[in-house]
Amino acid sequence: MSSPPAPAAWRRHGGNGTGAPPPHSMAPQRPPSPDGASVLADVVVSGGAALAAPIPSPAANGAAAPAGGRGDAAPRGGAPDAALAAARRASAKQLAAAAAFDVEAGVPSLAGPAGGGMSITLQSVSCEVGPRRRPTRILSGVDAFFEAGRLTALMGPSGSGKTTLLDVVAGRRGGGGVSGDVRFGGRPPAPAFLQRFTGYVEQFDTLIPTLTVREMLAYTAALKTSHRAPASDRAAAVEALLGELDLGGCAEVLIGDRLRKGVSGGQAKRVNIGIALIGQPSVLFLDEPTSGLDSTASAEVMAAVARLAAGGVTAVATVHSPTARAYELFDRVLMLLGGRVVYFGETGPPLLSFAGEHLLPLAGPAAAAAGLGPFLAHEAEALASAIAAADRAGAAGALADAFAASPAAAAARGRAGELRARGGGALSGAQAKALGAKCGTVTPWWWAAGVLLRYRTLRNWRDPAFLGPRVADKVVVGALLAALYAGAGANAAFLNVSNQSAFLFMWVALPCFSAAAYMPSLVLERALFARERGDGLYRVATYLGAKMVDELALAAPITLATAAFVWRIVRLLGSFWVFWLTYYITLAVGVAMAYFIAAAAPSMDAANALLPTYCITLLLFAGQLLTFQTRHPAFLYVTSELVKAFAREPSAQAALGPIVAAMAVAAAGELNSLQALSSRPDLADDLFLLAGRTLNYAPTLIVTPQVLPPLLDVALLGCLVQHREACRSVLAFLRSLLHPSDAPAALSSAPAAQALLREQLLRTGPTLARLLLAGAAGALPDARVPDVAEPLGAVLRLAGPQGLAWVSSAVAAVPAAAMERGDQQMFLAAAAVLANAAGDGGDGEQREFEGALFRLADLCRRNARARVSAERALLPAELQGVVV
Numbered sequence: 080m081s082s083p084p085a086p087a088a089w090r091r092h093g094g095n096g097t098g099a100p101p102p103h104s105m106a107p108q109r110p111p112s113p114d115g116a117s118v119l120a121d122v123v124v125s126g127g128a129a130l131a132a133p134i135p136s137p138a139a140n141g142a143a144a145p146a147g148g149r150g151d152a153a154p155r156g157g158a159p160d161a162a163l164a165a166a167r168r169a170s171a172k173q174l175a176a177a178a179a180f181d182v183e184a185g186v187p188s189l190a191g192p193a194g195g196g197m198s199i200t201l202q203s204v205s206c207e208v209g210p211r212r213r214p215t216r217i218l219s220g221v222d223a224f225f226e227a228g229r230l231t232a233l234m235g236p237s238g239s240g241k242t243t244l245l246d247v248v249a250g251r252r253g254g255g256g257v258s259g260d261v262r263f264g265g266r267p268p269a270p271a272f273l274q275r276f277t278g279y280v281e282q283f284d285t286l287i288p289t290l291t292v293r294e295m296l297a298y299t300a301a302l303k304t305s306h307r308a309p310a311s312d313r314a315a316a317v318e319a320l321l322g323e324l325d326l327g328g329c330a331e332v333l334i335g336d337r338l339r340k341g342v343s344g345g346q347a348k349r350v351n352i353g354i355a356l357i358g359q360p361s362v363l364f365l366d367e368p369t370s371g372l373d374s375t376a377s378a379e380v381m382a383a384v385a386r387l388a389a390g391g392v393t394a395v396a397t398v399h400s401p402t403a404r405a406y407e408l409f410d411r412v413l414m415l416l417g418g419r420v421v422y423f424g425e426t427g428p429p430l431l432s433f434a435g436e437h438l439l440p441l442a443g444p445a446a447a448a449a450g451l452g453p454f455l456a457h458e459a460e461a462l463a464s465a466i467a468a469a470d471r472a473g474a475a476g477a478l479a480d481a482f483a484a485s486p487a488a489a490a491a492r493g494r495a496g497e498l499r500a501r502g503g504g505a506l507s508g509a510q511a512k513a514l515g516a517k518c519g520t521v522t523p524w525w526w527a528a529g530v531l532l533r534y535r536t537l538r539n540w541r542d543p544a545f546l547g548p549r550v551a552d553k554v555v556v557g558a559l560l561a562a563l564y565a566g567a568g569a570n571a572a573f574l575n576v577s578n579q580s581a582f583l584f585m586w587v588a589l590p591c592f593s594a595a596a597y598m599p600s601l602v603l604e605r606a607l608f609a610r611e612r613g614d615g616l617y618r619v620a621t622y623l624g625a626k627m628v629d630e631l632a633l634a635a636p637i638t639l640a641t642a643a644f645v646w647r648i649v650r651l652l653g654s655f656w657v658f659w660l661t662y663y664i665t666l667a668v669g670v671a672m673a674y675f676i677a678a679a680a681p682s683m684d685a686a687n688a689l690l691p692t693y694c695i696t697l698l699l700f701a702g703q704l705l706t707f708q709t710r711h712p713a714f715l716y717v718t719s720e721l722v723k724a725f726a727r728e729p730s731a732q733a734a735l736g737p738i739v740a741a742m743a744v745a746a747a748g749e750l751n752s753l754q755a756l757s758s759r760p761d762l763a764d765d766l767f768l769l770a771g772r773t774l775n776y777a778p779t780l781i782v783t784p785q786v787l788p789p790l791l792d793v794a795l796l797g798c799l800v801q802h803r804e805a806c807r808s809v810l811a812f813l814r815s816l817l818h819p820s821d822a823p824a825a826l827s828s829a830p831a832a833q834a835l836l837r838e839q840l841l842r843t844g845p846t847l848a849r850l851l852l853a854g855a856a857g858a859l860p861d862a863r864v865p866d867v868a869e870p871l872g873a874v875l876r877l878a879g880p881q882g883l884a885w886v887s888s889a890v891a892a893v894p895a896a897a898m899e900r901g902d903q904q905m906f907l908a909a910a911a912v913l914a915n916a917a918g919d920g921g922d923g924e925q926r927e928f929e930g931a932l933f934r935l936a937d938l939c940r941r942n943a944r945a946r947v948s949a950e951r952a953l954l955p956a957e958l959q960g961v962v963v
């Protein structure tokens with residue numbers, strides 16, 4: 080391979096080796112402006128004053144110019160080039176120094192490094208995406224370094240991994256898949272450092288469309304600089320930034336978005352750069368800072384970045400196809416292809432040497448034939464097209480391998496090793512402190528909340544696009560509901576109940592759809608949130624709190640007005656505040672869920688797909704769409720309340736009858752074993768509450784051949800259940816069922832029901848008497864004994880002599896060891912008196928009988944042995960030894 084011509088000598092000295100004039104001046108030129116000076120290069124602020132600082136030409140600085148930048152800069156190519164580069168850096172540094180705000184004079188610096196930049200080293204940085212089993216490598220073993228006071232170009236064709244590399248280095252790539260070692264100043268950076276002390280200009284604009292350019296900068300400045308700084312200083316600094324970035328002309332223009340046109344793409348880009356400059360970043364990452372800008376504007380932007388670099392900031396910028404002028408400002412190039420490094424080193428001679436030796440032969444015959452001529456005319460352009468040609472020719476891997484084996488790569492590795500080895504030793508105290516920063520935000524939460532309220536919440540509340548969906552739906556739905564159900568609340572007729580419940584259901588179900596309506600906009604705001612979090616503007620909790628205030632403080636008056644209107648028209652009874660709060664709380668839950676889904680959904684499509692799920696979930700929680708077949712205890716309870724409220728009315732009985740029957744039979748079916756009863760005491764409790772209430776208010780609904788037998792069977796199983804509430808409900812139900820002066824009295828006009836009751840009593844009486852006695856003798860806690868006495872007395876009174884026979888045979892089974900015969904006789908005598916009193920009131924006899932039962936209970940419970948033997952004798956065989 081023939082070695083390339085040595086271009087540096089003629090190139091840097093205006094010659095081309097053939098005596099022809101150089102293709103273009105390589106001096107860092109400034110674009111012409113009306114007054115002959117670049118705005119960015121010339122307008123600098125020092126204590127608030129603008130001053131002109133022309134960029135010195137290389138000729139003016141000459142080879143004698145002092146070496147700019149830091150002493151640890153890598154050596155450049157040949158001596159003349161080194162001189163020129165030094166001159167260039169010196170001029171940029173001069174400008175930067177002039178451009179920095181005069182901190183001494185009390186003007187806060189928004190564009191100066193905090194404690195200076197620091198070196199960044201990357202060792203074997205790789206990144207994989209996709210499924211874990213078959214991942215795709217988008218970065219592969221990247222070794223590089225970025226030095227303080229240097230501006231590095233990150234180049235490569237589209238999709239080569241530039242943004243990914245910036246994200247990895249800046250700590251903005253969430254999830255796994257990243258490996259390798261990234262160090263700032265020789266140390267792994269704390270996430271809080273990356274948030275607070277690095278600036279990142281994203282490839283795609285993430286701005287707040289409702290703010291003007293000035294407000295956008297002021298908002299960021301309020302969050303990114305100390306809250307103790309005087310507001311006037313912040314405002315002055317924002318004005319200075321507007322001037323520097325040539326945004327003065329559009330300072331009052333809204334940022335806008337795709338639907339509401341605002342600033343131009345180039346202006347938006349500059350606003351993004353302005354945002355990254357706020358907060359004195361010591362490291363600046365710029366992803367395509369010049370895309371969307373014309374050549375003049377992009378040169379201005381890059382000159383500003385170069386000035387910052389010359390002032391000590393570590394700067395890395397990705398660029399697609401920089402103009403010659405912009406390219407001149409870069410100190411180094413990191414060229415990626417397919418996620419691998421194909422060149423990393425100085426621009427100019429070292430790059431040309433590598434290109435001539437390795438790149439051109441791999442880039443195809445056309446490139447090889449053209450030789451280095453195009454490079455000499457426009458290095459960046461020629462480099463990009465040669466890399467693209469090599470890629471097309473399938474030589475990406477070979478090129479990366481060639482670079483890895485080249486002296487340039489060895490030199491870069493050596494330098495990176497030096498920087499790493501130097502570690503934190505080269506850091507100032509401020510830098511070392513910043514690197515270990517614990518808090519990612521500059522301002523406290525309450526300050527950030529205030530700023531969010533001022534710039535975003537209050538702005539949203541004046542924005543028709545924000546207000547529209549949040550107000551209109553409530554007004555429209557409120558008007559519709561009022562029109563459909565006007566007066567329904569005051570109509571107490573039972574048949575109107577369905578209207579009332581339908582209205583109330585709608586009232587609590589509709590707010591969830593309101594919250595769903597603006598979920599897409601929440602998904603869109605995610606990029607802005609991610610960028611602002613990455614910039615350390617606020618904590619997540621602060622943002623969420625501000626968002627809730629955004630939504631809920633606005634919703635409060637709107638829902639209050641709507642609720643008052645609807646309440647009046649529908650003429651509801653009860654508490655207005657409960658009525659409003661149910662709506663408002665459902666809405667709040669809806670908003671919270673909408674935010675949750677917007678945050679969790681991986682894409683807009685996923686968020687839209689989740690919408691129905693979200694609405695249905697809210698519907699289920701807001702209303703009563705569950706049917707009684709679900710046998711949820713709550714529905715038994717609600718039905719028992721309905722029975723209490725309406726069952727005395729005959730028309731209501733017709734409606735409630737089937738509901739009560741179906742629910743009772745279904746629940747009894749579920750409680751048909753001891754195991755089921757002991758695992759669902761809540762269901763048993765609510766079932767017998769419903770049964771007891773129905774007996775009291777409309778006994779004919781429950782004393783039916785369909786309902787009573789299964790209910791009695793469960794009552795028999797459950798009267799000894801060891802659950803206080805369930806046991807009480809069962810015993811109370813039995814008492815109501817059997818008490819002659821209570822429920823059955825209401826059955827006097829229903830002979831069929833009376834006959835059924837009698838039949839069931841005969842069927843279950845013997846077992847019931849034994850179980851109740853067992854409960855008194857020890858199977859139930861002491862406190863339940865009075866609850867047992869009532870139904871047992873009722874059995875005696877209702878069944879008369881037959882009941883006495885059941886009780887006698889039960890008592891006879893109790894062994895003498897538990898209760899002596901004499902005591903048994905005394906108890907049976909009291910039972911006989913009560914049984915004979917059947918038909919009349921029998922209250923006195925009942926009290927006598929209860930006294931006798933308590934004595935019997937005491938006797939059986941006097942010691943553990945007596946209790947066990949009495950209990951065992953009385954309990955039916957299938958219940959013995961089972962704790963229900």
Ligand SMILES: Nc1ncnc2c1ncn2[C@@H]1O[C@H](COP(=O)(O)OP(=O)(O)OP(=O)(O)O)[C@@H](O)[C@H]1O
Pocket residue numbers: 208209217235236237238239240241242243244282
């Ligand atoms: N999460 C991801 N899943 C799959 N592929 C990804 C993912 N992120 C990045 N890539 C792929 O990795 C490659 C590098 O992407 P990156 O955005 O870094 O490219 P780039 O060099 O910045 O391109 P451009 O110049 O177009 O901005 C691309 O091919 C991209 O499609």
Ligand SMILES: [Mg+2]
Pocket residue numbers: 241242243282366
């Ligand atoms: Mg990119």
